Amino acid sequence: MEATAATPGGGGTRITVGAQGLQFDTNRIELSAGAPSTIHFENNDPGIQHNIAIFTDSSLGTNLFRGEIVTGPAAVDYRIPPLEPGTYYFHCDVHPTMSGSVVVKAAGGGGPPPTATPATGGGGGGGGGTANPSTVTAQGLAFSTTEIALPPDAPSTIHFENKDAGVSHDIAIYTDSSLGTNLFRGQIITGPASIDYSIPPLKPGTYYFHCDVHPTMDGSVTVG
Structure with missing residues (x-):
């Protein structure tokens, strides 16, 4: 079809x-x-x-x-x-x-091989961030921590390591566990793999994070 x-x-x-x-x-x-x-x-x-x-x-x-x-x-x-x-x-x-x-x-069909410039919809990747990133690991369908600490009002980096072979994970940050407002959604990666997530500046406070694929994998993000 x-x-x-x-x-x-x-x-x-x-x-x-x-x-x-x-x-x-x-x-x-x-x-x-x-x-x-x-x-x-x-x-x-x-x-x-x-x-x-x-x-x-x-x-x-x-x-x-x-x-x-x-x-x-x-x-x-x-x-x-x-x-x-x-x-x-x-x-x-x-x-x-x-x-x-x-x-x-193209109009009339056909056309040359693709040469499109990458453009993502959602999903965060590398680049920028702090010099000393926080490291979070996923293994056995669990994160290595339930608390992530980030600096306030400045870009930061989370180095994410997915050690679950053949399983997809990510890290997404929300204002709270109601998931009403998404502040960051990291690219989903299939393990074993790792990626640096560039987190935008966040105001001081306590936020919520989880894996979009396995929402029971969750915890809190403390900024400040």
């Missing part, structure tokens, strides 16, 4: 992709080149988290878009940045075996 783009007024395309039974309802997404597009994503798996992330290819070397993870049943509109004509790869970060291809077509 394939999800073919419908062209709304004002350019770009809009398609619908569903997830149910731990699989997408399509393994091929078609978008138009050179304009923003919208993927209306419907997660129909109750209590299970899914998203759509787009990469240049299945090596996952360059991420072009990462959609917010949603817990089913729920729906979200993903705003995809303009992509060059070519064939790309998409999957669910939480369940990487849910995957397929994204075909971006």
